[in-house]
Amino acid sequence: MKFRGYIWLFLLLLTGCSGLKFDDSYQSVSQDSRVRFIVLHYTASPLPRSLEVLTQGKVSSHYLIAEHTIANQAPTIYRLVDENKRAWHAGDSQWQGRTWLNASSIGIEMVHRGFTVNSQGHKVWLPWSEPQIDALIVLLTDIMQRHGLSAGSIVGHSDIAPQRKLDPGPLFPWHRLAKAGLIHWPEPQLVAKYQETFTAQRPSVAWFQTQLAQIGYAVPQHAKLDQATRNVLAAFQMKYRPQRFDGEPDAETAALLLALNEIGP
Known part of the structure; x- marks a missing residue:
């Protein structure tokens, strides 16, 4: 009898059918999204390499926004990880008392080199494409509305890991996000x-x-x-x-x- 029970359990696991009946007609009002933050990154690599790293490597993000390349066309936004799943983009991180933010955040990578190094060994930060930022603002607005997030929820990788990260860098136009009502800005x-x-x-x-x-x-x-x-x-x-x-x-x-x-x- 015990052996039969194991066979029955094995078949259930194999078929993915538990035989249980679920009623979804009642929904609790005491619930909200698990997502608390949106973390912004740059890839420091061109699009082909970024896609390879974020889909075949040990790091990942929910979205990847390509650079603007064709006139009058919005940059492509690649959805690489479902928002209900965890992406590996934040690493050792902390914000507002929460740690290891992969579990509570949505990661958005943007194809951008970040900086170059000149002959004196100094970083030369590179400007951002306006269409790429336009696409980001639309995406952020949509995510924030769906998850009920406030203006304090969008952060950079450098905010949550200031001892080891610089992205999205000093030329990233945070003020544009503020004008769109997505982040707070000092008066x-x-x-x-x-x-x-x-x-x-x-x-x-x-x-x-x-x-x-x-x-x-x-x-x-x-x-x-x-x-x-x-x-x-x-x-x-x-x-x-x-x-x-x-x-x-x-x-x-x-x-x-x-x-x-x-x-x-």
């Missing part, structure tokens, strides 16, 4: 007001660390201006003050942080 008049105050007296390192953590960054809280703290500051500056992202805790950065935190999550 310029408020920034100017706070900058005047902080120029007279710059806040402590501990203050900067607290403000960065309030936004969502994983940052040390030991009141020391170490390299890890500088890396987080640089990631924040790269997003909100891309003309200078040196990791220095200056008055303008303090003003941007306070103005942004007043908006809320």
